[in-house]
Amino acid sequence: MQADFFQHVGGSKLQVKILNSALVLFVEKGYFNTSVPDLVAHSGASIGSLYKHFGDKQGLAEALMQRLTEEVYQRETKVIAPCVSSYSRYKALVSWLIQFTLDYPAVMSFMLLARHQTFLPESASLCSSKPFMLLRDVIAQGIREGEVRQMDLLIAASLAFGSVLRMIQLHLDGVLPKSIIDYQAELIDAGWQAICADPTAKPTNLK
Numbered sequence: 579m580q581a582d583f584f585q586h587v588g589g590s591k592l593q594v595k596i597l598n599s600a601l602v603l604f605v606e607k608g609y610f611n612t613s614v615p616d617l618v619a620h621s622g623a624s625i626g627s628l629y630k631h632f633g634d635k636q637g638l639a640e641a642l643m644q645r646l647t648e649e650v651y652q653r654e655t656k657v658i659a660p661c662v663s664s665y666s667r668y669k670a671l672v673s674w675l676i677q678f679t680l681d682y683p684a685v686m687s688f689m690l691l692a693r694h695q696t697f698l699p700e701s702a703s704l705c706s707s708k709p710f711m712l713l714r715d716v717i718a719q720g721i722r723e724g725e726v727r728q729m730d731l732l733i734a735a736s737l738a739f740g741s742v743l744r745m746i747q748l749h750l751d752g753v754l755p756k757s758i759i760d761y762q763a764e765l766i767d768a769g770w771q772a773i774c775a776d777p778t779a780k781p782t783n784l785k
Contacts, residue, residue: 583682584645593631595621600642605687609639609697639697646685651708653678664720665770671716672742672766676758679746687750690743713739717773727775737772741765 582598599621603612614635618625632638657674661667679686689709694701704710714735720726726734742765749758771777 605684647707664725667716726773738769
């Protein structure tokens with residue numbers, strides 16, 4: 579059984595329980611098929627508490643998206659904080675994305691597979707959210723530092739992380755023949771070789 583994701587966000591324990599329930603139910607049943615009574619039964623909160631803290635189901639979905647992207651972003655920044663090179667930041671992020679998927683499949687399913695703009699029409703594309711922008715920024719830093727070759731940033735970011743995110747989607751769909759961990763080393767090597775400025779440099783020599 580996966581652990582609850584929201585444990586460190588601001589707010590009461592009851593708010594955290596409701597957010598965790600919304601995350602699970604929106605993934606398992608879909609936003610439109612999840613009712614307020616479903617949320618109440620799953621979280622153990624009262625209808626009054628749900629409306630008091632989030633207004634309504636859409637308000638809950640908006641809070642879920644906002645807090646989820648912020649929490650993921652904060653975790654990403656901690657992952658790359660000790661890294662001293664573009665390669666080490668890239669490797670750390672890919673390794674983290676894969677382990678995070680194993681630890682919190684509901685979060686990755688919600689971020690990658692849910693059609694957010696069908697129930698949050700005013701929200702920006704998830705691709706422009708802070709967690710995904712950080713992935714792009716890491717590649718942009720690599721270009722500035724000369725570890726990643728000069729190329730269009732969107733293409734570089736797609737080459738670096740596109741295959742990783744696709745494999746995560748396949749894992750979430752349950753169609754990979756092996757554990758996603760078994761693909762990690764090759765994904766890192768292939769992604770880095772696609773963008774690195776010096777393909778002859780061995781990653782083992784990069785810190």
